[in-house]
Amino acid sequence: MSANGAPPPADDARERICELCRLFYDKGWASGTGGGMSIKQGDTIYMAPSGVQKERIQPGEIFELDSQGAVVTGPSHLKLSQCAPLFMAAYTLRGAGAVLHSHSLNAMLATVLDESASEFRITCLEMIKGIKGHGYHDHLVVPIIENTAHECDLADDLTAAIKAYPKAAAVLVRRHGVYVWGDSWVQAKTQAECLDYLFEAAVRMKQLGIDWTKPPLVLGSDVAVMGGKKRKLENGEAAAAGVGVGVEQQVVSDRGMGG
Ligand SMILES: CSCCC(=O)C(=O)COP(=O)(O)O
Numbered sequence: 025m026s027a028n029g030a031p032p033p034a035d036d037a038r039e040r041i042c043e044l045c046r047l048f049y050d051k052g053w054a055s056g057t058g059g060g061m062s063i064k065q066g067d068t069i070y071m072a073p074s075g076v077q078k079e080r081i082q083p084g085e086i087f088e089l090d091s092q093g094a095v096v097t098g099p100s101h102l103k104l105s106q107c108a109p110l111f112m113a114a115y116t117l118r119g120a121g122a123v124l125h126s127h128s129l130n131a132m133l134a135t136v137l138d139e140s141a142s143e144f145r146i147t148c149l150e151m152i153k154g155i156k157g158h159g160y161h162d163h164l165v166v167p168i169i170e171n172t173a174h175e176c177d178l179a180d181d182l183t184a185a186i187k188a189y190p191k192a193a194a195v196l197v198r199r200h201g202v203y204v205w206g207d208s209w210v211q212a213k214t215q216a217e218c219l220d221y222l223f224e225a226a227v228r229m230k231q232l233g234i235d236w237t238k239p240p241l242v243l244g245s246d247v248a249v250m251g252g253k254k255r256k257l258e259n260g261e262a263a264a265a266g267v268g269v270g271v272e273q274q275v276v277s278d279r280g281m282g283g
C-alpha cells in the first residue's frame with residue numbers, strides 16, 4: 025500500500041521482482057538461471073520468466089497471471105517459469121502474498137545432511153524467531169521433498185508437503201533448493217534470509233560436531249553448557265528449555281556430546 029492507502033501501481037511488483045532477482049543472484053540463490061520469484065498484488069500474480077539470467081530480467085519481461093494461475097499477459101519471446109505450479113500451490117493453499125525459489129547452496133546442503141530424512145529440523149537459535157509462529161525454543165521443521173527431472177513435476181509433492189506441515193513457511197527440494205513464501209514480499213524475503221542462515225548453521229554445526237536438532241547441553245536440572253562454558257539457567261529458562269518435562273536434550277558424558 026502507498027502512504028495514502030491506495031494500492032501501488034502494478035509496475036511496483038514488476039520492478040520489485042527484478043530488484044529481488046538481482047539481490048538473490050548476488051547472494052548465490054539464483055545463479056545459472058536457477059531460482060525464481062513471484063509477487064501477488066490484489067488478484068494479480070506476477071512471475072519471472074523461465075530459463076533466463078534472473079539478475080538481468082527487465083520489468084517488461086514479467087508475466088502477469090490471474091488468481092487461478094492463467095497467463096493474462098507476458099512477453100511473446102519468453103516462457104513462464106517452470107516454478108509456476110509450485111508458486112501457485114503456495115498462493116492457493118497458504119494465501120501467500122509472495123513466493124520465491126532459491127538455489128542457495130546452504131539450502132541444497134541442508135537436504136543432504138541426512139539423505140533419508142523427510143524433514144529438516146533445528147532448535148534453539150535466535151534466527152528461528154524470524155519464521156512466523158516460531159520462538160527460540162521451538163523446533164523449526166521444514167519438509168523435504170525429492171527432486172524430479174523437471175521443476176514443474178515437483179508440484180504434487182510440494183502440495184502434499186504444504187498440506188502436511190501447516191506451520192511451515194517453506195519446502196526444501198533434495199539436492200536442488202528451497203521454496204519460501206510469506207504474506208508479503210517483505211515477509212517472504214525475511215523468512216528466506218532467516219531460513220538460509222539456519223540451513224548454513226546446521227551445515228556448520230555438523231562440521232563442528234554439534235547437534236543442531238537438540239537444545240544446548242544440559243548437565244543437571246538447571247545447568248547447561250553454552251558456548252563451551254557451564255552456565256546456571258536463570259529462573260524460567262530451564263522450564264522454557266524443557267528441562268524435567270521430557271524434552272530430548274543433548275547430555276554430557278565422559279565422551280562429550282551425545283554420549
Ligand atoms: C539451472 S536452473 C534449472 C531450472 C530450475 O531449477 C529453476 O529453478 C529455474 O526455473 P525457471 O523455469 O524459472 O528458469
Ligand SMILES: [Zn+2]
Nearest residue numbers: 058059175201
Ligand atoms: Zn530450481
